[in-house]
Amino acid sequence: MARNRPLYGWHGLVLAATFWWVLTALPARAQSFGEALIADDSGLGRFPTEAAQQVVSLPDDWSRTRPLQQIPRWYRLHFDVAGLGNKPGLLGLYIERACANVEVQLNGQSLLAVGRMSDPIALDCQRPLLVPLPTALLREGGNAIDLRLAGYSLEQVASRQRAGGLSAPQVGPFESLHARHARADLLAVTLPLAASALLVLTGLSALVMARSRRRDSHLRYFAALAIGWALVTARLWWHELPLPIFDSELLLASLPALVALSAVQFLLHYAGWRSRPIEVALYAQCVLVPTSLLIAGPLRMHMMATSWYGLLVLQVLAAMAFYLWSTRRARRRDFWTMVLLLGVAAAMVILELAAQQRLLPSPWQQLPYILLPLAFVAMGLRLVQQYGRALLSAEDSRLALEARIREASAEMEKNYAQMAELRVEQVTQQERKRIAADLHDDLGAKLLTIVHTSESERISTLAREALEEMRLSVRGLTGKPVMLIDALGDWRAEVVGRLSQTGVEGEWSAPSEELPQTLSARAYVQTTRILREAVNNIIKHSGASRCTIRCLIDSGDFQLAIQDNGKGIPLELDGRLDRGHGMASMKHRAKQLHGQCLVESGPGYGTVIRLTIPLERHTTQS
Amino acid sequence: MKTILLLEDLPEIRAWLVTLVMQVFPDGQISEAARVHDALELVSAIKFDLALIDLGLPDGSGVAVVEKLRETQSECQSVVVTIHDDDEHLFPALQAGAFGYILKEQPRELITEQLQRMAQGEPPLSPSIARRVIAYFAAQSKPQQPDLMPHVSLTERESEVLLRVAKGFTLPEIGVQLGLSRHTIADYVKQIYRKLNVSSRAEAALEAQRLGLFRR
Numbered sequence: 001m002a003r004n005r006p007l008y009g010w011h012g013l014v015l016a017a018t019f020w021w022v023l024t025a026l027p028a029r030a031q032s033f034g035e036a037l038i039a040d041d042s043g044l045g046r047f048p049t050e051a052a053q054q055v056v057s058l059p060d061d062w063s064r065t066r067p068l069q070q071i072p073r074w075y076r077l078h079f080d081v082a083g084l085g086n087k088p089g090l091l092g093l094y095i096e097r098a099c100a101n102v103e104v105q106l107n108g109q110s111l112l113a114v115g116r117m118s119d120p121i122a123l124d125c126q127r128p129l130l131v132p133l134p135t136a137l138l139r140e141g142g143n144a145i146d147l148r149l150a151g152y153s154l155e156q157v158a159s160r161q162r163a164g165g166l167s168a169p170q171v172g173p174f175e176s177l178h179a180r181h182a183r184a185d186l187l188a189v190t191l192p193l194a195a196s197a198l199l200v201l202t203g204l205s206a207l208v209m210a211r212s213r214r215r216d217s218h219l220r221y222f223a224a225l226a227i228g229w230a231l232v233t234a235r236l237w238w239h240e241l242p243l244p245i246f247d248s249e250l251l252l253a254s255l256p257a258l259v260a261l262s263a264v265q266f267l268l269h270y271a272g273w274r275s276r277p278i279e280v281a282l283y284a285q286c287v288l289v290p291t292s293l294l295i296a297g298p299l300r301m302h303m304m305a306t307s308w309y310g311l312l313v314l315q316v317l318a319a320m321a322f323y324l325w326s327t328r329r330a331r332r333r334d335f336w337t338m339v340l341l342l343g344v345a346a347a348m349v350i351l352e353l354a355a356q357q358r359l360l361p362s363p364w365q366q367l368p369y370i371l372l373p374l375a376f377v378a379m380g381l382r383l384v385q386q387y388g389r390a391l392l393s394a395e396d397s398r399l400a401l402e403a404r405i406r407e408a409s410a411e412m413e414k415n416y417a418q419m420a421e422l423r424v425e426q427v428t429q430q431e432r433k434r435i436a437a438d439l440h441d442d443l444g445a446k447l448l449t450i451v452h453t454s455e456s457e458r459i460s461t462l463a464r465e466a467l468e469e470m471r472l473s474v475r476g477l478t479g480k481p482v483m484l485i486d487a488l489g490d491w492r493a494e495v496v497g498r499l500s501q502t503g504v505e506g507e508w509s510a511p512s513e514e515l516p517q518t519l520s521a522r523a524y525v526q527t528t529r530i531l532r533e534a535v536n537n538i539i540k541h542s543g544a545s546r547c548t549i550r551c552l553i554d555s556g557d558f559q560l561a562i563q564d565n566g567k568g569i570p571l572e573l574d575g576r577l578d579r580g581h582g583m584a585s586m587k588h589r590a591k592q593l594h595g596q597c598l599v600e601s602g603p604g605y606g607t608v609i610r611l612t613i614p615l616e617r618h619t620t621q622s
Numbered sequence: 623m624k625t626i627l628l629l630e631d632l633p634e635i636r637a638w639l640v641t642l643v644m645q646v647f648p649d650g651q652i653s654e655a656a657r658v659h660d661a662l663e664l665v666s667a668i669k670f671d672l673a674l675i676d677l678g679l680p681d682g683s684g685v686a687v688v689e690k691l692r693e694t695q696s697e698c699q700s701v702v703v704t705i706h707d708d709d710e711h712l713f714p715a716l717q718a719g720a721f722g723y724i725l726k727e728q729p730r731e732l733i734t735e736q737l738q739r740m741a742q743g744e745p746p747l748s749p750s751i752a753r754r755v756i757a758y759f760a761a762q763s764k765p766q767q768p769d770l771m772p773h774v775s776l777t778e779r780e781s782e783v784l785l786r787v788a789k790g791f792t793l794p795e796i797g798v799q800l801g802l803s804r805h806t807i808a809d810y811v812k813q814i815y816r817k818l819n820v821s822s823r824a825e826a827a828l829e830a831q832r833l834g835l836f837r838r
Binding site: 441447448449451452464467468471489490492500508 | 632634635638678705706707726727730732735748749750753787788789790791792794795
């Protein structure tokens with residue numbers, strides 16, 4: 001916003017320069033008429049020379065010189081070509097203001113007659129006139145220019161700009177008058193027209209924006225304001241309304257009430273404040289204005305309209321003040337831009353109001369018709385900018401919302417997956433328990449029966465092994481990880497207990513401090529069985545009198561060394577160790593645990609079984 | 623002469639157990655039962671010195687018989703004979719008042735020896751059971767309802783014995799370590815079993831009381 005302010009500064013400079021150029025009057029070598037002969041129109045189509053002739057000073061303001069009159073008036077201007085210097089070339093007559101319509105004759109020859117001269121008279125008050133004076137019609141000595149002016153009295157019209165009157169005409173070289181006319185025409189007609197067109201466009205775009213954003217009600221009122229003002233100024237170039245003067249003035253005087261309604265509502269809504277009573281009052285006012293004008297009648301049109309204008313301007317100024325006050329409190333970022341725009345608008349409105357009291361010099365009178373639309377257009381640009389920004393932020397928030405929805409649905413999917421997983425886990429757990437129970441009750445019972453009823457020691461041993469196998473499976477199904485320190489306790493109790501029962505001197509050494517490691521159920525059971533097998537061998541086959549078991553944890557490995565002083569394992573014929581001693585199954589089990597089992601044995605030297613299991617692989621398995 | 627209850631549903635195993643018991647207690651008088659219902663009837667009719675009780679039976683758990691025996695025949699030694707070697711199955715039976723346990727698939731010699739030990743008042747206590755008991759009393763000692771709970775706690779010596787058992791030391795070894803006789807250690811173990819039972823009963827009573835309060 002602050003970034004934009006210098007830009008407005010530039011615009012201001014350019015505007016100021018333009019107006020400086022427009023406002024500086026060109027010097028013209030022309031004769032200005034300070035007074036004229038006048039006579040009321042008598043329907044002859046020429047200056048009524050026979051009627052009583054009076055002299056009036058120019059410019060002639062009908063509201064002062066002939067109030068409440070509306071009969072067309074003739075003006076006669078005398079001039080001498082010789083008074084304009086040598087060889088003036090083509091001469092022209094320049095009239096800055098002739099309200100409402102004028103006919104021009106030179107030496108009795110009609111030069112200009114455009115538009116209706118009776119009610120409704122063509123209202124051409126703004127347009128400056130330039131009439132070429134044909135050289136052939138000019139006489140040596142004296143020439144007479146007759147002007148027939150038709151118009152309305154001030155009382156009949158809602159605006160002083162449309163009250164009858166004639167400015168001081170000028171006669172001079174056509175060329176120099178033409179430049180002056182062109183500039184005046186630009187200022188009085190072309191620029192206001194262009195500004196109005198721009199205003200309509202702005203209003204329409206605001207309307208389009210308002211349609212797509214119903215929430216932003218201020219856009220709607222802005223559109224009404226812009227288009228309404230364009231209509232008010234349309235009278236500058238719309239000359240011939242096919243309505244009696246009273247009706248057209250009534251219409252025209254009622255429009256400002258609508259414009260005021262739009263302006264006030266726009267400002268209030270833009271400030272984010274709505275009031276139902278004010279809205280109702282404003283609408284009521286729109287009805288009240290034409291009603292009061294109607295009641296007051298044609299001859300009090302100007303008085304009533306001017307009073308209303310004053311009231312309306314007060315309302316709008318109050319709304320502006322309210323807007324600035326409330327937005328200053330809310331610290332809106334474009335506050336100073338709005339101060340500038342509203343300041344220009346307020347100045348122009350006051351200027352226009354002043355113009356109703358007293359006719360101002362021409363450039364000042366036109367200023368509101370140019371600057372006010374420009375202020376509106378700037379305001380419209382602001383609104384478009386805000387609209388675009390709102391659109392962007394809406395897009396942003398939509399994207400953010402989409403992202404949030406995506407996140408939420410991803411979260412939901414994740415939760416759902418987790419729940420499903422949990423459910424599967426639960427069902428699996430239940431099923432495992434059921435299978436474990438079945439295995440124990442059925443298979444276990446049968447194996448047990450074989451263990452204890454078989455005549456053959458071999459079958460009994462096999463069945464016991466099968467039972468252990470089954471238990472391993474069950475443990476694998478339901479088993480939790482075992483703390484290594486607990487496992488060591490279990491193993492020690494079993495090994496030392498069995499060795500002492502069989503009279504073998506056992507020595508057990510293991511780390512006794514707190515051990516954080518755990519073993520998977522599988523690793524625990526497999527290691528238990530390797531150890532059990534080894535102790536079995538010692539008790540049954542080795543004939544050893546002494547057995548040493550050492551457990552230690554070394555760089556993530558669990559190491560177990562079982563040493564006896566027995567006779568060792570006899571070699572088979574092929575040089576390998578006796579299979580009957582279960583070495584193969586011990587090695588196989590160690591391999592399953594990604595570890596290894598080494599057996600060192602020699603006849604007469606005893607046996608050492610070294611088991612190494614990597615701990616980290618089994619600490620997390622369950 | 624000893625009166626012995628043998629509760630086991632598998633006929634072959636029961637027969638095998640009978641021969642085993644006969645071997646340990648030649649003059650024993652054995653009453654056999656295959657179902658909890660039958661066993662309970664026998665308990666109400668005969669006064670037993672020793673009861674070998676299987677846990678998983680067709681009409682329920684042997685724990686009921688253990689409880690009944692503890693209630694009506696406090697002199698009787700209940701021994702759980704089971705195929706389940708894990709403390710999760712054994713512990714409830716021990717809490718109910720069992721005095722020891724025997725794993726069924728163990729070789730005959732081993733079971734024989736264990737039975738003899740128990741007959742001499744040396745109940746077995748495995749490291750895993752010891753850990754479970756330690757955990758149980760640790761949870762009990764937390765001050766949750768000090769007013770309502772008849773507090774049963776282990777003595778320092780009993781805790782010491784339990785800790786050493788949990789580390790894998792045998793009872794004779796512990797005896798040597800603590801400078802105590804084998805019988806004293808056995809007494810500690812018996813005391814631990816008893817306290818486990820008493821504490822468990824108190825807990826159960828409290829639980830029942832709480833449920834009663836809720837019901838009211």
